[in-house]
Amino acid sequence: MSAIRTRFAPSPTGYLHIGGARTALFAWLFAKSQNGDCLLRIEDTDKERSKDEYTAEIIESFKWLGVEFDNEVVYQSNNSDRYSEIIDQLLDQGSAYICKGEDPETDKEYRDQNLPRDNKTVVRFKMPEEGNTVYEDIVKGQIEVANEQLDDFIIERSDGSATYNLCVVVDDLDSNISHVIRGDDHVNNTFKQINVFKALNKNIPTYGHVPMILGEDGKRLSKRHGALGVREYAGLGILPEALKNYLLRLGWSMGNDEIFTGEDMKKNFQSGILNKSPAIFSMDKLLWFNKYYLDQMSIDQLMDVIKLKDFDGSEYSKTVIETVRDRCSTLNEFITDTDYFFKDPEDYEPSLLLKHCKDNTFNHLSLLKGQLESLEIWEQTHIKEVIDRVVLDLEIGFGKIGLPLRIALTSRVNSPSIDLVCEILGKEITLRRLEKFLTKIQNLKTDQ
């Protein structure tokens, strides 16, 4: 009888950012953990700022995140007749009044005057003038405000359209919302909405206000400090599971546990607790979660989500992924850190050459190249033996020859073990790159 039903109600005036995504996750989990439904409602009554493309982006973002809403998406723009109906009812029963839309205090004079409606007037809701409005918040506990603090707020604009605080109540009513889980920027609206429910003589839903997310500098999250859209995290190479897990842990906890997969979340959400205070976003920790989920994936799964032409399912591409996976904490790093496995370095950082190629580097590398050419079994251990021997013979440190070799083959100073890289690349490609590199640094020397 009292089925759990929640909703997430964004206004399509921008992309879905992580704060909204987290609020939605909590509303969704609250319902799903109790066999309930969670609806998506697009609050597009602000015709100026609402855009269809944002609606599409929001829906896409949730699809990616793996948050699936129930029933049809509700668009407030479709419900204007219904809002007018309720406003008329409120007017008829004396719970609202027509006024000139000046400041709330002067408008109050029209409370009982029955002004004629025209295209200049607005409709205000009559707030109780005495007593308190109190409610029990699921996350914050009891919250109370004196009614004298509350203004008679506008429910119908001069153009005849209904405003937010009225639409919300009507839609929550019509959708049979049992629990309103939303951001705590709405606590003050709750007092207004509760009084509308009362005027309508309807049951008031249970409210739960989750605190906001703050940027890394502790300030309100905005585009300037890291309030990226959900889709942008996807672009950064973050896995949806990781973002979801991180967002959950930002404000929700169950003992000392950190890892919660999609199923774990639903199963345990009721056993955990929601924090009352705002939390600061940390990219470092998100990345840690991302690495964790990356580690759980098989090579085939990785190949599937990376979506790079070079990762074609061949043994070679699998080997590449296997050898670099420890050093990657985002999907994108699999792409940017493996290019040298698929094509010869085109150019080298001049500063790199300058720093690591000294006078005798050419001779050292030439010697090494000669030794590698005559190596019959092209395997890591044998390649390592060759390098070790050359290092020993020349009485130099490994870095004197290993680093230039790494640069020659990969064009960078960090890579997996260079002997392993040689093996994976194969003898032919290794020698080819070495040859090209030798020519390069020889010219470099004659240029000087």
Next chain:
RNA sequence: GGCCCGUUCGUCUAGUGGUUAGGACAUCUGGUUUUCAUCCAGGCAACAGGAGUUCGAUUCUCCUACGGGCUACCA
């Protein structure tokens, strides 16, 4: 300014009227690694301040400070 809410390591947090205040991320130090990363071991680090209540408060109450939110014919 008014109103509402909040405050445990740098960050996310666990926890209790009596605890060596726990974990995770970050950081630092070792070990592994010829580089980087991974991995392993260890270290540093917190109850905002002041009054009460109490035999005893991080935990309960009040005040202050600080932080966040709201204060639209936006949502």
